Amino acid sequence: MKTLYKVPSAITSRDTTYCPGCTHGVAHRIIGELLDEMGLTRQTVIVWPVGCSVFGYYFIGTDALIAAHGRACAMATGVKRTHPESFVLTYQGDGDYASIGIAEAVHAAARGENITTVFINNGNYGMTGGQMAPTTLIGQVTTTSPYGRKPELNGFPLHIPEMLATMDGPAYIARGALDNPQHINQAKNFIRKAFKAQFNRLGYSLVELVSTCPTNWKMTPVEAIERVKKEVLPVFPLGELRTVKGVE
């Protein structure tokens, strides 16, 4: 008999606190699978963010910290510099990473800090009730852009992987999505490479995951997935943006 499906040992038995149709659970699952497959679970420290995934340590069973809002990359730097043998991840949303934490994020990348970030882009601040984020699309209605995001008022969405790919510090930068099985498998491969970049001490690695937030988008889970396909992926295209030698 061959095991086709089991819960990764890195995933705990707790039910998640996420909304129906939210893709945090899928992101957690593929991280858990990779920690198992790569034998990294017991050397991993995950720095969790402020946001819906603040409870991430309930669900992925590694040593864990929660950073102040936006400070995960700085905190992870403190862990990694003093314990280089630890495998150090930050898991951050778009408000956390791309807005309040952008300085820590960009400088960790510029230093080639040997840590890995899984960056969740769901286009809004989920936990606080759906406010506008740096990744909110032009025209998108949120609780703080009730007339839709207007460039003349709010500027434009930030394309984090494209920004970081212009820098010398990062070893691996990619954007994946979690809207269908093919994309989920692709995203898992991207994260595997990001983990390899850290494992091989090549520098900073980041994978953005285009995600859903049905509750704040005021959509059903199916509608949210449709929106990702039709509206979000054209603005945030998938693929690998930077791969240094040694990652493969």
Add this chain to the structure above:
Amino acid sequence: MGEKLLMKGSEAIAEAAIRGGAMAFFGYPITPQNETPEYFSRRMPELGRVFLQAESEVAAINMVYGAACTGTRAITTSSSPGISLMQEGFSYIANTNVPCVVVNAMRGGPGLGDIAPAQADYFQATKGGGHGDYHSIVIAPHTVQEEANLMFDAFELADKYRIMVVVLVDGLLGQMMEPVEFKDWVDVKKFKTPEWATVGQGERANRNILISFDLMAEGLEKMNIVLQDKYAKIRENEVRFEEYKMDDAEYAITAFGTVARIAKTTVELARKEGIKIGLIRPITLYPFPEKIIENRASQVKLFFDTELNEGQMLEDVKLAVNGRKPVYFHGRLGGMVPTAEEILDEFKKHLGG
């Protein structure tokens, strides 16, 4: 103890921290304490330890926070505006119960202020500073030798209580050159990763989770009670102060740090004039040496508090005296430093006929 070296305070702090077991420094440039990180940047790599210039004070304190969560002796140094930026991190560090050391070379404020010596961050340091009910241990040396001694103690206290220890100095104590003799090197080879540290679960039965968070009020109240119990122990066991010529004193000056040093001269000047005055110098500003001040209140006719601020420690002195005797004050603001004679003249105004 070894040979005597002539050193600037700002460099003696770094050397003492290194000999005291600092394994990681994270910081951001700010005057008047740049010699301290510069010294670390030379010495830490020589010893195979971590030096990293952060992109901001906000990042620096969160790097310290991360390092502290691995049980590593970590330090940052800064000056008033930079320390203001770190307050959020201090609050998180407090409720996560991790140890670290922070040096604040206080400068004139508020705002951008100036770079001259000041003590106007007393409230910020001793009353918490960031959000929530918390304290750090706050120590205030008044000579370069004492700076060197207390850096060793700062790391010991931080580890003992898993708490942040703030060393409050100023540009004057940083720029001053004095002979200094360091305590013996702490043997860092004996350092072990503590059981509570987050470095990966490894062979441990349970994973470690270090957070400053509990969404349930019942749980967060318990976390707060743990903190308050810790502070009670610290208040019980870690109070430090110096009394200078207090045995026969009829009057007491209270002062800390740089001003206490000047006030020692004031005591000498006054005694030459036949005025029996002494000095009570808190070394720990938190925990504050309230009992000794309370005790001396039955002996002296009045207290005279002097600081480089508008009267911040004054409030703690008054709480300790509790109305039993008058408490007068003289302070200079914005980086101005009084002379010993000025302090004496101001004191004499309160002697009456």
